[in-house]
Amino acid sequence: MSIVPLVKVTVAASSRDQSRVLKTLQHYGQCHLIADDKASSGASQTARDADGKLALKFLKGGAQQRRRLNHFAQFDFQQTVAAALAVKQQLRECEQQLEKVRQRIELVRPWGDFDFPPRQTIGHYRFWFYLLPMSKRRALTELTLPWQIVGRSNTKLYVVVISQHEPSPTLLPVTRQHLGAKPLSQLLQEQDTLEQKLDELYHQRYLLTRFIGLIEKHMIVADNRTFANYARSLCRVSGGFFTLQIWLPKKRVAEFETLAAHNRFAFTARTANAEDLPPTLLAPNKWFKSGALLAGVYQLPSYHAWDPSAHLYLFFSLFFAMILSDAGYALLLGGVLGCYWRRLEHSALGRDLRWLAAVMVITALAWGILVGSYFGVSPGNGWLSHLHLLDLDNYQIMMQLSVFIGVLHIVVANFSALKGEIAPRSKWLSKAGWSAMALGGFFWWLFAGLSHTVFANELWPVWCAQGLLALGFVAVGVGSVWRSLNDNQGWWRSLANGFLPLLNSSKLFGDTLSYMRLFALGLASASLAVTFNQLAMHNIHQGGLALAGGLLILLFGHSVNLLLAIMAGVVHGLRLNFIEFYNWGEPGEGYPFVPFSCRDLSYE
Structure with missing residues (x-):
């Protein structure tokens, strides 16, 4: 493998032909644009719609997808992306709520299904729940507050303490259980509702997957337009003419001459010297082509160095x-x-x-x-x-x-x-x-x-x-x-x-x-x-x-x-x-x- 020799090319044409010449160079696809700031000339020069990327990733992540549409007259990119992101946000919120409800159900289920009576009917007394190990049952004999064992397992006691105010954290050798105010039946009903909503959101994503191809197409067109605008910003316009500097592989100078003659623009080319900082273009050998991947893992070699x-x-x-x-x-x-x-x-x-x-x-x-x-x-x-x-x-x-x-x-x-x-x-x-x-x-x-x-x-x-x-x-x-x-x-x-x-x-x-x-x-x-x-x-x-x-x-x-x-x-x-x-x-x-x-x- 070796580093491809480059030449520094200055393209010049009439300002009226700027869009046409830039479109020609973009379709030619063999040039590297030279920015005023050389340090930034190697940076990414395509700007993709962040919302579009998120929407694509979300839609492609679906387990099932519909047949993709290639043409749809009523397709609205912004509206489709917004709808996909809205479904994504609702899915996230619904999944989080469902997970919380399931955790609450697992916590409440051992205590059974019961409703709390209104506090004013029982003198503002409240129930406080503790899960006490069998080995610490003796701690109940030291309680001064009313208490009752409402259930038991092989290793645990389900204890309810009655008090108007929250008991001291040191009342029992365990922390109290935070069961919440909702009974088990209501939590199970909420779980069913959230699961149904989740199914509807998954179905909405499934319906939106038919627009994946159109979203990708729209983003590619936007990328090409953004890249062209970036090239236009690098052009220098003076006296009815514009100039643009590019790096071109030396072996393509002859075909670039033909391209210039057919598209009516002029150019000058010179070999890169020691003061220039050209980009690095590796010419892969078929036997060591994979080595370029390793070279890119850490850093690409300098143009003036070796491969x-x-x-x-x-x-x-x-x-x-x-x-x-x-x-x-x-x-x-x-x-x-x-x-x-x-x-x-x-x-x-x-x-x-x-x-x-x-x-x-x-x-x-x-x-x-x-x-x-x-x-x-x-x-x-x-x-x-x-x-x-x-x-x-x-x-x-x-x-x-x-x-x-x-x-x-x-x-x-x-x-x-x-x-x-x-x-x-x-x-x-x-x-x-x-x-x-x-x-x-x-x-x-x-x-x-x-x-x-x-x-x-x-x-x-x-x-x-x-x-x-x-x-x-x-x-x-x-x-x-x-x-x-x-x-x-x-x-x-x-x-x-x-x-x-x-x-x-x-x-x-x-x-x-x-x-x-x-x-x-x-x-x-x-x-x-x-x-x-x-x-x-x-x-x-x-x-x-x-x-x-x-x-x-x-x-x-x-x-x-x-x-x-x-x-x-x-x-x-x-x-x-x-x-x-x-x-x-x-x-x-x-x-x-x-x-x-x-x-x-x-x-x-």
Whole structure:
């Protein structure tokens, strides 16, 4: 994948033709409007009716829908949206009232159905209700107010206390029950009324669902009109002419010339320079198209930088596989993906996501076979054992492998940072120096640990690693001094600035060790799978009810472990790319290319 080169185009035409030219550009749909405020030029430039969106969401949420109308002469957008929102508000209020009535019924039902007598007929005395546990019945003997047990359950006493005023909160060791003034029969009647009203409101929503298509059509037309008005506000009018600046893909300049000739407007075009801040338009490769989704999760790269999509695509899949570390889990995820494969066909986003998921599953399956874990069970002596090349319990080898992958990731990031604009030689020297420091430090650690076995009595591998580390250290310093001298900062200041980047050596060390989480999380996932298997088999061998318990442990344990592994794989896989990799790769931060286009009326 790569970032599409753009040219800055200035369109000019007669003011009388402004609407026609803007309509032509909008239907062309390949231009990005340049706003006066560059920071806001990448912002959303379409304004949708908020009420219309709420109404659409409400109507589409109905369990049943009528056939949608595409043409209806008496359709009134504002009136239909207002009616839908009114039904939505009434539904919400009715559901809230019904829930309160149901809660009140559950509270009152154990006390029975009774009416309160008028207070003036009984000397303004009132009933106060308490639900007292059997174990605290002795508290009733200490009451000075009249009381009566009107009912009981296995554990509770239903006590009524008679008093003109509300008793003290400490009268009984429980708080009183707030039953309200309505008898149970009246509450049940209110419940029936609200349920009937609820059915009528659901039916009204069902009737309104036939206007979903017309509402969408109206909103699309409004969006297109709003976008056109926004473009008109960016035009500069002077002397009977107007001008509009846009970004256009460089490869479309020839067809834009033809468009200008047929629609009678003039334009000038120039290549974007270092002072411009063009939007970022990624050109997806069919093999790494899903990587653009990952690039957009955190931030789009800067136009003048480089496209990290392919790197994110490959390394994210690898990191996810190392954290999952189980071929059985990978096969299960592959089965789930297969079930939803056709459902994801209906949208471009779904198609991209399913291929990304497929690569993640295949990579996880391959890694799971290498580490020999199938739902926490080793392959034994079968043919799969010949593919079991890595042992998760070999801490030293797995840590070395994880750190090596981290070093490789950082080295790739450093050299990828040179892909954008033509980098000065000083930057090449610094990036090569950081890569040499990462490789030298890794091999020094690796050879020092192996010197007592593989390289017994031979120190030259360690010396070579130390030399590579020192060479990288010098290259970073020289590159920094060189860059400072090119900025005309003077000898002494350049020397001082040359040593400052060397302080990032500790950052390089920390970022490299951060990749050990791949081994730690993978080992944790595999260990939990083995533990759940052991607990389950211990119960299964006992038979009887323990057999059912063992099966539940097996099912529940692996479900939880798989969920945790997926979460860790996604979170930490993205973290290593967006923090460690981005810090050294320097892809910058850009804003998206938003085409000035018309939304299609797909049902016309």
